[in-house]
Amino acid sequence: MGKVENRLFMAELALPAVFSAPSGIEFKFDLVRVSGGLAYISGHGPIDGAKPLMQGKVGTDLTAEQGTEAARLTALSIIASLKQELGDLDRVTRWVKVLGMVNCAPGFSATPGVINGFSDLIIELWGPDRGAHARSAIGVAELPFDIPVEVEAIVEVDQEAQ
Amino acid sequence: MGKVENRLFMAELALPAVFSAPSGIEFKFDLVRVSGGLAYISGHGPIDGAKPLMQGKVGTDLTAEQGTEAARLTALSIIASLKQELGDLDRVTRWVKVLGMVNCAPGFSATPGVINGFSDLIIELWGPDRGAHARSAIGVAELPFDIPVEVEAIVEVDQEAQ
Amino acid sequence: MGKVENRLFMAELALPAVFSAPSGIEFKFDLVRVSGGLAYISGHGPIDGAKPLMQGKVGTDLTAEQGTEAARLTALSIIASLKQELGDLDRVTRWVKVLGMVNCAPGFSATPGVINGFSDLIIELWGPDRGAHARSAIGVAELPFDIPVEVEAIVEVDQEAQ
8 A cells, every 4th residue: 555545544534436427428528637747637626426525605505614624525536536547646746736716605715724625635645745735726706516616736746657 | 731730621610810919909928838848828718819709608698508619619719829839730749738717607507518619629629539638617707808718728749840 | 136136126126025824824835836847836916925915806996907006016926936936036937827817896807907917027027038928817706815816827947056
């Protein structure tokens, strides 16, 4: 078992089913696309396979704390996609850039605290050096499936191990 | 004629005029910026030169189907910029990442279906392997010129051919 | 004194304090993350240390001109972060990609003019070749601390000089 998988295990965190299209629909994009030593990760949300685990706008339908939990669940969905794509999560040698998008109710601007739910888990699992990342945390008007949080990211991958 | 140009021709698709600033205005950005084997493509919309081909919010002013058509027209505008920048569209050897932004009316969250208008055309023209890409499809509050869709992208380019 | 620093000096532009978390809060992200010859710059706003210099929505609380000034101040905050990270601003050899986000009041779509406040200053300081960049300028629903403008960017960095 790799280091990151071991930390997931020790934290008793189970990965959700890999993000998939609802029945009768076909995704027109790849969950992860590797180019030149970087993996570009598509926007993910708090989702288990095709089933959203949380929905609604942060600030009305959901509290900031629930938004933070949604961001944490989003990290787990991304990790499930990385595991499927790369096999071994330790092949993600370094996080680079995160774009965190919050489905904000009008007037809710505490988006960094929400996206910390994502960043905290990544840093916990990969450690402060490899897990560190540049980030933006913004409020958007609408997200697919009315999910409360969506995150896309760029990570460095070890290509020798392929 | 290159492969991608040939497919455009066979599909009877004409490229619009390259995205340009309205009269009296000067763009402060490049349509395409190449760095390290990747071309970073600025946000484009359904536009012919400086003239928006569609305007308004998806969900009220425009239907989802019209939004999908706007995303398809956005792909054609990006292709026109790539052709101007690279000369030969076959120099785009691989698509990497797409950020699709929909100018959403409140409550319209079917953004993936709209951005499929973009992804479908790219995959049709470049094929399933080279055309595949990571993607996010989000709803934003406002877009320039009130266009209904804006897409920015990253692609791999063949630099040997320069 | 480097070229870019000299231009800042000649333009009588002072850099703000580096973007920092408000008292009692810890940032969960890096301001700048370097990977493979590129620096990925986190979302910044018009801010002096932890203190927003401007707040509110462009189109109601702020005019378009004030939004443009906010974008200019955002460039100075990013430059302060680059100086802290890289030591010498001339190590930024080339700008690549800018994502400009405007905190828009409903109906305000003149986002490119606002983000020109950022692009103009970068091109003034780095010159038209090194300062040129691909760009998107979009309107988002909410921004952290209710800042009017947020910009994230990717630049090429000279790693030999490290």
